[in-house]
Amino acid sequence: MSSLPEPMARAEVLVAAAVIRDERGRMLLARRPEGKHLAGLWEFPGGKCEPGESPHQALVRELHEELGIEVDHSEPLLSLTHHYPGKTVRLLIRTVDAWHGEAHGREGQAVDWYSLTDARRLPMPAADRPMLQVLDLQPCFLRDPGFDAFDSGEAFLGDWQARLDAGQRFLELNADRVDPALLESVAGRCGELARRAGARWLLNGEPALAERLGADGVCLSSGVLNSLEARPLPHDRLVVVAVRTAAELEQAGEIDADLICLPVEAGWGDFEARVAQSPLPVLASECEDLETARSHGAFGVARVWKAEP
Ligand SMILES: Nc1nc2c([nH]c(=O)n2[C@H]2C[C@H](O)[C@@H](COP(=O)(O)OP(=O)(O)OP(=O)(O)O)O2)c(=O)[nH]1
Numbered sequence: 347m348s349s350l351p352e353p354m355a356r357a358e359v360l361v362a363a364a365v366i367r368d369e370r371g372r373m374l375l376a377r378r379p380e381g382k383h384l385a386g387l388w389e390f391p392g393g394k395c396e397p398g399e400s401p402h403q404a405l406v407r408e409l410h411e412e413l414g415i416e417v418d419h420s421e422p423l424l425s426l427t428h429h430y431p432g433k434t435v436r437l438l439i440r441t442v443d444a445w446h447g448e449a450h451g452r453e454g455q456a457v458d459w460y461s462l463t464d465a466r467r468l469p470m471p472a473a474d475r476p477m478l479q480v481l482d483l484q485p486c487f488l489r490d491p492g493f494d495a496f497d498s499g500e501a502f503l504g505d506w507q508a509r510l511d512a513g514q515r516f517l518e519l520n521a522d523r524v525d526p527a528l529l530e531s532v533a534g535r536c537g538e539l540a541r542r543a544g545a546r547w548l549l550n551g552e553p554a555l556a557e558r559l560g561a562d563g564v565c566l567s568s569g570v571l572n573s574l575e576a577r578p579l580p581h582d583r584l585v586v587v588a589v590r591t592a593a594e595l596e597q598a599g600e601i602d603a604d605l606i607c608l609p610v611e612a613g614w615g616d617f618e619a620r621v622a623q624s625p626l627p628v629l630a631s632e633c634e635d636l637e638t639a640r641s642h643g644a645f646g647v648a649r650v651w652k653a654e655p
C-alpha cells in the first residue's frame with residue numbers, strides 16, 4: 347500500500363479532472379462554486395475520486411453531476427501533486443475525447459470555453475499553472491546527443507532539419523563542449539529552421555545564453571538547478587529540468603520550472619511513485635512509448651536523438 351508518511355497520506359486527495367476541447371481547440375472550464383475550497387477560480391471540471399473508483403470512473407460521475415454530460419472515452423494526459431496550506435491535491439488530468447450531451451453548470455457554476463491563451467489569463471488554482479504552460483507542447487521532446495556525434499555544424503543542421511521534416515516540434519540544442527563561435531552560428535540557424543516549422547527549441551546550457559541565442563527556453567541539469575534560487579527565465583519561455591532525486595523534484599517546483607525530465611530507472615512502478623511526488627508535469631526520459639508513459643502519470647517522453655550516419 348502507500349509508502350507515504352501517515353499525516354501526508356491522510357491529507358492527500360486524489361482528483362480526476364478533464365481537458366475537453368471543442369472543434370476550435372478551446373477548453374471547457376468551470377468556475378468553482380462559492381463555499382468550496384478555491385471558490386471563484388476557474389478549473390478543469392472534475393472532482394475527488396471515491397474509494398474504489400478509477401480516475402476514468404470518477405470523471406464519468408463528476409462530469410455527469412457537474413456538467414450534465416456523458417463521457418464515452420477518456421485517457422490520461424498528465425498528473426501532478428500540489429501542496430495547498432493544509433491540503434495536498436494530486437491532480438490526474440485526463441483528455442476526454444468522446445462525450446455527448448450539452449454542457450451546462452448543474453450546480454449553478456459558470457461554465458465556458460477558453461483558448462489556452464485566454465485560460466492563462468484567468469484566475470485558476472495554483473496547481474493548474476504548470477499545466478497551462480505545457481498544454482500546447484508536443485509531448486515528445488527530442489534531446490541533442492551533442493555535437494561530438496556529428497562531423498560538423500552542417501551535419502548537425504542537416505539532421506535538425508530532418509527531425510523537423512519528420513514532424514518533431516520540440517527539440518533541444520546542447521551547448522555542452524561546443525566552441526562558442528560555432529554554437530552562435532548553429533543556434534541562429536537552428537532557431538530560424540524551428541521558427542519556420544512552428545517548432546520550439548530549448549538550449550541545454552546557461553539560461554542567460556539561451557536568452558541571448560533566442561531559444562524558446564532552457565533545459566537545465568541538476569547541477570545548474572541546485573545553484574538557482576528563482577526561475578531563471580520569464581514565463582513566456584520554458585524551463586525544463588532534468589532531475590533524478592526527490593529533493594531535485596522539489597527544487598524544480600521551488601524555482602517555478604515548467605517541466606521535468608525524469609528517468610525510468612527502476613521500472614514503471616517506481617517511476618509512477620516518483621511522478622506522484624512531482625509538483626510539475628513530467629517527461630519520461632529515454633523512453634519512446636508515450637502511451638505507457640502517460641499511463642504512469644507522465645505528460646510525455648524525452649529521448650536523445652540518434653545522429654544519422
Ligand atoms: N476539479 C478540479 N479540482 C482542482 C483543480 N485544480 C485544483 O487545485 N483542484 C482542487 C480543488 C479541490 O481542492 C480539489 C477538487 O475537489 P472538489 O472540491 O472539486 O471535489 P468534488 O468535485 O468531488 O466536490 P465536493 O466533494 O467538494 O462536493 O482539487 C482543477 O483544475 N479541477
Ligand SMILES: [Mg+2]
Pocket residue numbers: 391392393394408412
Ligand atoms: Mg468538483
